[in-house]
Amino acid sequence: MDMLKISNLHKHFGTKEVLKGVNLTIPEHSIYGFIGKNGAGKTTTMKTILGILKADEGEIIVNGKKAEYGETATNRFIGYLPDVPEFYSFMTPKEYLRFCGEITGMKKADIESNSKRLLDMVGLGSEKHRIKGFSRGMKQRLGIAQALLNSPKLLICDEPTSALDPVGRKEILDILLNVKDQTTVLFSTHILSDVERICTDIAFLKDGVVSTQGKLSDIKTKYRSDEYLFEMAEEADVRRLLERFKNIKQTGNNQLIFNEKEGSVFEVLSFITDNRIPLVKMERVEPTLESLFLEVVES
Amino acid sequence: MKTLMSFIKKEFLEQVRTSKIIILFIIFVILGIMNPAVAKLTPALMKYMSEELAQSGITINEVTITALDSWVQFYKNIPMGLLVFILIESSILTREYQSGTLILSLTKGFERYKVIIAKTVVLCILWTVLYFMCFGITYGYNAYFWDNSVAHNLVFSVMCYYIFGLWIISLMILFSVMSNANTIVLAETGLVVFLLYLLSMIKKVKEVSPTTLMDGTSLVYGLSKAKEYNIPLAVAILTLAACLCGSIPIFNKKQL
Ligand SMILES: Nc1ncnc2c1ncn2[C@@H]1O[C@H](COP(=O)(O)OP(=O)(O)OP(=O)(O)O)[C@@H](O)[C@H]1O
Ligand SMILES: [Mg+2]
Numbered sequence: 001m002d003m004l005k006i007s008n009l010h011k012h013f014g015t016k017e018v019l020k021g022v023n024l025t026i027p028e029h030s031i032y033g034f035i036g037k038n039g040a041g042k043t044t045t046m047k048t049i050l051g052i053l054k055a056d057e058g059e060i061i062v063n064g065k066k067a068e069y070g071e072t073a074t075n076r077f078i079g080y081l082p083d084v085p086e087f088y089s090f091m092t093p094k095e096y097l098r099f100c101g102e103i104t105g106m107k108k109a110d111i112e113s114n115s116k117r118l119l120d121m122v123g124l125g126s127e128k129h130r131i132k133g134f135s136r137g138m139k140q141r142l143g144i145a146q147a148l149l150n151s152p153k154l155l156i157c158d159e160p161t162s163a164l165d166p167v168g169r170k171e172i173l174d175i176l177l178n179v180k181d182q183t184t185v186l187f188s189t190h191i192l193s194d195v196e197r198i199c200t201d202i203a204f205l206k207d208g209v210v211s212t213q214g215k216l217s218d219i220k221t222k223y224r225s226d227e228y229l230f231e232m233a234e235e236a237d238v239r240r241l242l243e244r245f246k247n248i249k250q251t252g253n254n255q256l257i258f259n260e261k262e263g264s265v266f267e268v269l270s271f272i273t274d275n276r277i278p279l280v281k282m283e284r285v286e287p288t289l290e291s292l293f294l295e296v297v298e299s
Numbered sequence: 300m301k302t303l304m305s306f307i308k309k310e311f312l313e314q315v316r317t318s319k320i321i322i323l324f325i326i327f328v329i330l331g332i333m334n335p336a337v338a339k340l341t342p343a344l345m346k347y348m349s350e351e352l353a354q355s356g357i358t359i360n361e362v363t364i365t366a367l368d369s370w371v372q373f374y375k376n377i378p379m380g381l382l383v384f385i386l387i388e389s390s391i392l393t394r395e396y397q398s399g400t401l402i403l404s405l406t407k408g409f410e411r412y413k414v415i416i417a418k419t420v421v422l423c424i425l426w427t428v429l430y431f432m433c434f435g436i437t438y439g440y441n442a443y444f445w446d447n448s449v450a451h452n453l454v455f456s457v458m459c460y461y462i463f464g465l466w467i468i469s470l471m472i473l474f475s476v477m478s479n480a481n482t483i484v485l486a487e488t489g490l491v492v493f494l495l496y497l498l499s500m501i502k503k504v505k506e507v508s509p510t511t512l513m514d515g516t517s518l519v520y521g522l523s524k525a526k527e528y529n530i531p532l533a534v535a536i537l538t539l540a541a542c543l544c545g546s547i548p549i550f551n552k553k554q555l
Binding site for chain 1: 301302305306308309312313316317398399400402403404405406407408409410411551552553554555
């Protein structure tokens with residue numbers, strides 16, 4: 001079943017059209033990476049899903065129910081972490097989570113056990129101070145805890161790791177990985193290594209539409225280049241190969257790149273075996289998300 | 300209902316922890332004590348002044364003070380209390396828009412209309428407690444020093460001003476859902492009261508305007524009849540209900 005289905009979503013601010021027909025389908029139990037440049041409209045899309053922004057056009061179905069602007073019914077399935085979460089600063093983290101549990105009608109015992117577990121998980125378990133003096137990273141941690149409090153079916157995180165130190169980032173990513181069994185996760189980010197680490201699916205937002213979406217592995221296969229990397233032991237052999245094959249390029253010290261579009265890789269291999277050239281390494285070049293990002297988003 | 304109670308509980312916690320309640324409490328206690336105190340001190344003051352004036356040839360007759368003088372002070376001073384109340388509480392909604400703290404409650408599925416109800420209930424409870432506390436203090440001192448029975452329509456006049464306070468609260472709520480800055484809320488509320496007050500120079504307007512309810516002095520002196528306040532009361536209650544009922548659909552469509 002699809003946890004979230006967005007069809008033909010349009011949104012403009014003033015004369016600026018930010019979303020021009022976004023279509024996005026998120027299957028259950030996936031961790032969905034939402035990628036796009038600054039100002040691409042990721043936050044706008046998320047806010048529209050939550051009914052905080054009014055869409056000009058289009059339909060959003062959350063867990064089989066239509067989401068409406070100004071109404072909060074479908075938000076009961078959703079846990080949301082905004083890009084800059086704001087809490088009641090006069091409360092302590094524990095009091096805030098109790099408040100969140102109470103206004104969503106959770107049972108007292110569940111509130112107690114969940115908030116204790118979550119606060120320990122995000123590293124705020126022993127924090128007795130009021131939220132007033134919290135750093136951005138601490139707020140983001142508390143943000144994750146409040147988003148997961150009522151075991152949401154869909155967790156929407158807007159750049160959840162942007163304010164975190166490297167250890168904190170790893171912790172939060174591990175948390176997202178851990179909740180995968182009970183929860184579907186949609187998160188936006190600029191940090192592509194995060195995406196690579198935990199995402200099962202990705203979508204690129206560009207020029208107001210989703211230009212590419214699907215399983216991370218499928219997309220990587222689709223954009224796999226036909227490039228091979230050879231690393232030679234001897235400088236002289238590099239020159240021999242360069243002379244023999246016009247379409248081989250040198251990329252580094254004793255490293256050569258061959259593109260299969262311009263001839264079969266087996267020709268190169270047979271040349272190497274015939275001449276008994278010692279090889280250090282040969283590999284097919286995997287596309288990195290960086291190169292994908294550049295190709296899909298920047299082009 | 301339980302979720303609404305939790306939100307109201309949060310509002311009171313905020314009032315306490317941000318020291319709003321204690322400030323209001325102190326001010327309304329001071330006002331309550333001040334009314335009989337000023338009345339009590341008037342003769343001494345007059346005596347002191349008359350000695351000075353006598354030198355310049357003016358004589359002042361001995362004044363006798365009754366509970367009425369203290370009630371006149373009450374209606375002179377309670378607008379100060381209401382003003383402080385408005386200044387302190389006018390940001391009850393706007394500060395949540397500006398900080399963005401409502402977003403998390405609403406994105407958890409807490410209904411928007413409950414936000415309005417909770418805030419209104421909190422303001423009404425605060426006003427009720429503070430106002431009647433101030434009244435109670437004045438009443439107690441008056442009963443001790445003099446006799447409250449000289450005041451005409453005392454209970455009625457006190458209720459009129461109480462309803463006027465609730466009417467102001469409903470205006471603040473309506474203006475708060477229509478704008479994002481509490482200075483605008485203050486300006487709009489002030490403007491409505493000021494304009495109605497000015498227009499009340501015209502007799503036809505005075506007969507219907509809720510601002511007429513502020514004039515408790517005429518009632519306790521018996522200069523005005525209680526039934527002259529029936530129409531302003533009805534107008535106040537109707538517009539109050541309209542403001543609150545109107546606030547909810549406007550807030551539902553508000554972009555946060
Ligand atoms: N309330 C608003 N009023 C006017 N314009 C807005 C508003 N909110 C967003 N925009 C515009 O919409 C565009 C998309 O903004 P959005 O915040 O969705 O981008 P984003 O993808 O989340 O960017 P980032 O990666 O920086 O978080 C931006 O160009 C921004 O200027
Ligand atoms: Mg954003």
